[in-house]
Amino acid sequence: DTAVSQTPKYLVTQMGNDKSIKCEQNLGHDTMYWYKQDSKKFLKIMFSYNNKELIINETVPNRFSPKSPDKAHLNLHINSLELGDSAVYFCASSQEVGPNTEAFFGQGTRLTVV
Amino acid sequence: AQSVTQLGSHVSVSEGALVLLRCNYSSSVPPYLFWYVQYPNQGLQLLLKYTSAATLVKGINGFEAEFKKSETSFHLTKPSAHMSDAAEYFCAVSAANDYKLSFGAGTTVTVRA
Numbered sequence: 001d002t003a004v005s006q007t008p009k010y011l012v013t014q015m016g017n018d019k020s021i022k023c024e025q026n027l028g029h030d031t032m033y034w035y036k037q038d039s040k041k042f043l044k045i046m047f048s049y050n051n052k053e054l055i056i057n058e059t060v061p062n063r064f065s066p067k068s069p070d071k072a073h074l075n076l077h078i079n080s081l082e083l084g085d086s087a088v089y090f091c092a093s094s095q096e097v098g099p100n101t102e103a104f105f106g107q108g109t110r111l112t113v114v
Numbered sequence: 115a116q117s118v119t120q121l122g123s124h125v126s127v128s129e130g131a132l133v134l135l136r137c138n139y140s141s142s143v144p145p146y147l148f149w150y151v152q153y154p155n156q157g158l159q160l161l162l163k164y165t166s167a168a169t170l171v172k173g174i175n176g177f178e179a180e181f182k183k184s185e186t187s188f189h190l191t192k193p194s195a196h197m198s199d200a201a202e203y204f205c206a207v208s209a210a211n212d213y214k215l216s217f218g219a220g221t222t223v224t225v226r227a
Contacts, residue, residue: 004157041202043158043217056214090157099213100146100165105157 003027004106006091012112013081021076021109023091029104031055031097032074034066035090037108043090049074050097081113116141116207118188120218128226133177133192135221137205140186145207147188148215149179152202161203164188175199200225 004025013019025032033056034046048056049068063079074091091106121136139145146165150158162173169181175198179190188205205218 041152041220043204043220045214048214092157097213099208099210100163101213102148102160102163103158103215105159107155107157 002106004091004093004104006089006106006109008109009107010110010112012114015081015083015113017081018077018079019081019111020078021089021091021111023074023076023106025072025091025093025104027093027095027104029093029095030071031094031101032068032071033092033094033103034074034076035092035105037088037090039087047074047076048097055097078111081111083113086111086113115212116145116209116216118147118205118207118216118218120203120205120221122221123219124222124224126224126226127195129197130194133190133195133199133223135190135203135205135223137179137188137190137218138186139188139205139207141207141209143209143211145209147179147181148206148208149173149177149188149190150204150206150217151175152204152220154201158204161190195223195225197225197227199223 031050033048047066052068068074088108092103094101094103117140148163149161164181172178206215
């Protein structure tokens with residue numbers, strides 16, 4: 001059983017399109033995250049939800065909109081895709097919010113915008 | 115805000131040799147420090163974490179790290195490298211006043227037979 005699963009694993013799309021990435025965790029965790037990993041493998045947090053409430057919203061274009069229908073799911077919708085959005089997007093979850101809590105990561109979604 | 119700097123973007127070691135990955139942190143409050151590993155085409159996995167209980171932290175797969183406040187460092191070591199250790203390693207920091215994980219730029223480890 002995959003603890004944190006993302007779909008799709010690969011996504012190739014044209015500029016200007018709208019796309020969504022889905023994430024589900026079966027760990028019973030309260031907190032979920034979206035991270036972006038660029039081509040140089042630099043990893044940066046984008047959003048975090050705790051019990052369906054948005055608690056971290058980094059400086060991200062408003063074309064990116066997270067949605068958490070319940071504690072086990074956190075989806076990422078991207079409007080008007082741009083070339084610079086090409087990256088690997090990781091979903092993660094943790095048991096709770098806190099500085100010493102372990103994050104569990106999904107396998108990533110490689111988004112390529114052409 | 116907290117930050118970490120990983121010294122060396124690429125480390126190459128022989129199988130059986132010592133693995134040493136360097137990480138220095140910057141934090142105005144006591145930090146929580148982590149090492150994560152990313153195998154090819156996979157997500158990140160926690161190797162170990164420092165939460166002020168003990169300065170020498172043992173993790174999975176034979177890795178350990180030592181917290182040195184005087185040097186603001188949290189270097190990762192493994193006495194004997196194995197081919198399966200080839201991966202990307204990330205140091206990360208958070209703190210009680212800012213619990214977001216901030217990652218370093220990563221260090222790629224290759225292991226030579």
